[in-house]
Amino acid sequence: MKIPVVKQILNANDQVAADNRALFDQLGVFVVNLMASPGAGKTSVILATTARLPKNVRPGVIEGDLASTIDADTIAARNIPVVQINTGGNCHLDAPMIRSALANLSLDAIDLLFIENVGNLVCPAEFKLGANLAVVIASAPEGHDKPYKYPGMFAVADAVLLNKADLLQVFDFDVDYFRRGIEMVNPDAPLFPLSCRTGAGVDAWVSWLLERYAEFAKERKQSAVM
Amino acid sequence: MHELAVTENILQIALDAAQKNGARRITAIHLVIGELSSIVDDSVQFYFDLLSKGTLAENATLHFQRVPSVAVCLDCAHQFDAHAPLEPRCPQCGGARLQIRGGREFFIESIEVA
Numbered sequence: 001m002k003i004p005v006v007k008q009i010l011n012a013n014d015q016v017a018a019d020n021r022a023l024f025d026q027l028g029v030f031v032v033n034l035m036a037s038p039g040a041g042k043t044s045v046i047l048a049t050t051a052r053l054p055k056n057v058r059p060g061v062i063e064g065d066l067a068s069t070i071d072a073d074t075i076a077a078r079n080i081p082v083v084q085i086n087t088g089g090n091c092h093l094d095a096p097m098i099r100s101a102l103a104n105l106s107l108d109a110i111d112l113l114f115i116e117n118v119g120n121l122v123c124p125a126e127f128k129l130g131a132n133l134a135v136v137i138a139s140a141p142e143g144h145d146k147p148y149k150y151p152g153m154f155a156v157a158d159a160v161l162l163n164k165a166d167l168l169q170v171f172d173f174d175v176d177y178f179r180r181g182i183e184m185v186n187p188d189a190p191l192f193p194l195s196c197r198t199g200a201g202v203d204a205w206v207s208w209l210l211e212r213y214a215e216f217a218k219e220r221k222q223s224a225v226m
Numbered sequence: 227m228h229e230l231a232v233t234e235n236i237l238q239i240a241l242d243a244a245q246k247n248g249a250r251r252i253t254a255i256h257l258v259i260g261e262l263s264s265i266v267d268d269s270v271q272f273y274f275d276l277l278s279k280g281t282l283a284e285n286a287t288l289h290f291q292r293v294p295s296v297a298v299c300l301d302c303a304h305q306f307d308a309h310a311p312l313e314p315r316c317p318q319c320g321g322a323r324l325q326i327r328g329g330r331e332f333f334i335e336s337i338e339v340a
Contacts, residue, residue, distance in 0.1 A: 005243045005334045009235050009257070092228055122264045123228035126332070148312040151326065152262050177314065184297070184312060185262075185326045 013127055016095035020130025023102070024113070029060075030216045031113045032209070033131035035153065037146075038119030040139040041163040043071045044196035046114050050080055052206045053112065057213060060110035062101050064093040064118045071116065081105060092123035095130055112213060121150040132216060133158045133209075140164040144174045147181030155185040159208065165193040165201060229266060233273035237283060240337050244282050249339030252283040256338075260331035261295045261309050286337075295329020 008014060024031050034042050043063075050059040061082040063072040072084035083104045085097050098115065107113075115131060117124040136157040138146050141164060147154040154160065160182055168175065179191055190208060194201030236255065244252050259265055267290045278284045297308035301321030306313075308326050315322050 001249075001340070002336050002338050003243055003247050003249070004336045005239065006336075007239050007243075008333045009232055009239070010332065011239065012235055090231075092231075094231065126228060126232075126264070145311070148314060149310055151310050151312055152264050152330075155262065155326075155330070180322050180324075181312065181314065184324045187325065 013095045017128035017130040027107045029107050029113050030213045031131040032133045033115045033129050034135050035117045035124045036137035037121050040137045041196050042116045048196040048202045058111045060113045062115045091120050092127050093117050094127045098129050121153045125153040125156050135159050137161045137163055140167040140171045140173045144178040151185045154182050157189045160189050160191045162193040166195040166198050229269040230273050233270050237277050239334050251340040252286045252337050254287045254338035256289045256335045258291045258331050258333050258335045260293045260329035262329035263332045293331045296327050298325045
């Protein structure tokens with residue numbers, strides 16, 4: 001006998017992600033899920049971005065890593081609230097891990113929460129966390145073929161950052177080819193070439209992010225009035 | 227790489243559905259997976275055989291229905307099957323403005339029970 005089921009395979013994770021999102025919304029926390037290969041510059045992007053936030057947008061960070069607290073220590077040295085998740089070899093963060101980590105973070109003191117996912121261009125794309133934005137970071141040394149090889153990751157991005165853009169020439173990186181690859185699976189995601197090392201291009205990305213944050217804050221204010 | 231987590235979810239959903247219907251045994255599970263969903267069939271089956279031991283789903287067969295994703299050329303409207311790594315140019319007109327549609331499916335369609 002055949003029984004129809006028709007249920008998303010990651011339904012259990014999606015449910016917890018929706019709960020996470022409801023909690024973030026309630027507390028007015030805007031959440032960004034940063035995904036990239038190892039070494040693309042996720043931590044550097046967090047540091048460069050948080051350094052440019054206005055005083056009234058208070059950052060917080062959840063660091064996902066297989067092991068170690070190297071990245072969390074770097075963030076903490078800047079006096080930014082941070083909690084480390086060690087996945088113990090797991091290749092991605094999932095929504096229940098985020099829910100557990102929240103117990104160790106004062107969300108009341110955070111407006112913009114960055115989640116640094118595990119360095120990997122495959123698995124994190126499949127697992128929703130409850131974030132408002134998914135941001136994919138690529139970098140010049142990885143080469144311009146990444147959107148063609150990992151379309152699933154670039155398809156879920158709300159924005160793509162191209163880090164280490166000061167090295168584009170060194171690596172013969174064809175930005176137009178890269179951009180067309182993203183547009184194949186995701187015509188709407190803006191692309192921000194930038195360099196965390198020189199600071200070039202970072203302001204454009206931060207302005208865009210702050211616009212998204214302002215929209216979120218405004219909508220929340222309006223729904224509170226109603 | 228995330229096949230273990232995926233397989234745990236597949237097993238749980240199948241067991242829930244079987245119990246709800248008072249089934250004694252699950253003989254097959256039908257999955258619908260888009261071409262761009264990164265999952266390796268053999269790896270899921272491998273984990274499934276391990277995880278399902280001693281459950282209603284032991285020895286069940288997994289069927290993967292792969293849903294193709296389609297590339298559409300925005301210049302000449304030619305359509306062709308797309309899979310990673312994506313073809314950067316239209317094979318018909320050489321145009322580089324392509325759009326990928328579909329292929330993100332990732333669900334359990336049905337189970338067969340005894």
